Amino acid sequence: MDRSVNLAIVGATGLVGEAIVKLLADRKFPVGELFVLASENGAGAKVAFGGKNLTVGLAESFDFTQVEVAIFAAGAAVSQALAEKAADSGAVVVDLSPAYRYEPDVPLLVSGVNDELLAGARERNLVACADAATVQLTRSLIPLLELGPIADVTVTQLQAASATGKAGVDQLAQQSVRLLNGLAPSEAAQAQIAFNVLPVSGQLQENGYTSEELKLMLETRRILGERVGAVTATVVRVPAFYGHAQSVTVRSIQGVSAGQALALWESQEGLEAGDSEDAQTLSPVASAEGEPCMRISRVREDMEASGYLSYFTVADNVRWGAALNAVEVVEKLIKDYL
Known part of the structure; x- marks a missing residue:
């Protein structure tokens, strides 16, 4: 500029x-x-x-x-x-x-x-x-689309407290302090997120999905259009301050191998792909210390060779997403x- x-x-x-x-x-x-x-x-x-x-x-x-x-x-x-x-x-x-x-x-x-x-x-x-979650999912999917359309996507998101802003971060911090001091997690009628996992994030809808899940599904379909078929999401809240994790399984119509996927991701700016001997470097907490990026690991093909590819992504939802x-x-x- x-x-x-x-x-x-x-x-x-x-x-x-x-x-x-x-x-x-x-x-x-x-x-x-x-x-x-x-x-x-x-x-x-x-x-x-x-x-x-x-x-x-x-x-x-x-x-x-x-x-x-x-x-x-x-x-x-x-x-x-x-x-x-x-x-x-x-x-x-x-x-x-x-x-x-x-x-x-x-x-x-x-x-x-x-x-x-x-x-x-x-x-x-x-x-x-x-939304930051949609950014994370679509940024991992778009390189794979170079090989052809994707028939379906299943994603489980582990959502950090910062998804709800400073209020979520403060809630997790305050509950952690209270529990570590032998007190009830909160004086108010709030769900315990500290040292806990909540299977519902957002408002539960009549169809059984939550507002957070529908947001991820609908935004992804709007952005990627007919290049992606069904998108199914499960979003759970975890006691992390920053950083979403997504476990993703895709079925490509043309088929995509782990090697092909890694090569495509590694060619993208802002993405780092591949496993590391140090598991800590794959965490969003560690990534917050350096340049904001998304890390992709645990890339594997299904054992039945039926065309499914699974992988795991982490990214700082505030700074990156x-x-x-x-x-x-x-x-x-x-x-x-x-």
Whole structure:
């Protein structure tokens, strides 16, 4: 990018917002002026960027005509209240919430998967980013599609507490401290996530799936279209602060070997494939210490040679699945379409 861009981040004091600010600095994003915004609870706080401490402004009263791009990382309610106002002001809104993911005239983006949809960003000045779990699944599937369509996908996701933001991280931390001190996990009527596994994540629906499972299934089908057949998901919550893990089994119509899959994944930027003698290096906790990426391991063909391939992926849902995906979408938007 040869020019600087005025940019606003709505939700700059949240987990994803903080990660976006750090990535902009790490990647030397050509920011002209950065406006960090939040609700009344976060307004007035300080955010470090570019050697300065920026004061967090109130999102509700911000004049979006000052920016070319506005990244919304504050949840669906805030996006529903302010995103179209920002878009009407001329800014292209890149929204990380589920508010617009299912609207047919709003592109649903995963960086490196369907970047061409950014050509329609100006139709409503709105672009939706897929959920971090969808980013993780589709980024592992898209290289395999080079060999042909996939008949079906089955994924079990081990979902970290940070999927629900700072509230989820705080809940896990507080419950852990209480249990380690011999107390009940919570004074409130909350499910115990510390030292536990919850088989239901999100709201249970009439068809037996949860809202988290349907989100992963529907977003994946919308992004990959007819190239992928049935997608079945199970999402369980685990007592990890950061990092989703996905156990995936696919059946390719043309067939794909473990060797072919590894070669395809290794050719992709942001993916690291293959097993390691040190199992710790395959964990999302370890990956958070370095450059954000997705790690793919445990690649194996089924023993009956019936065409199934299974593998395991881990990624930091905040830094990689959400923040980096959004920043890369903005970079490509500015480079090619603004």
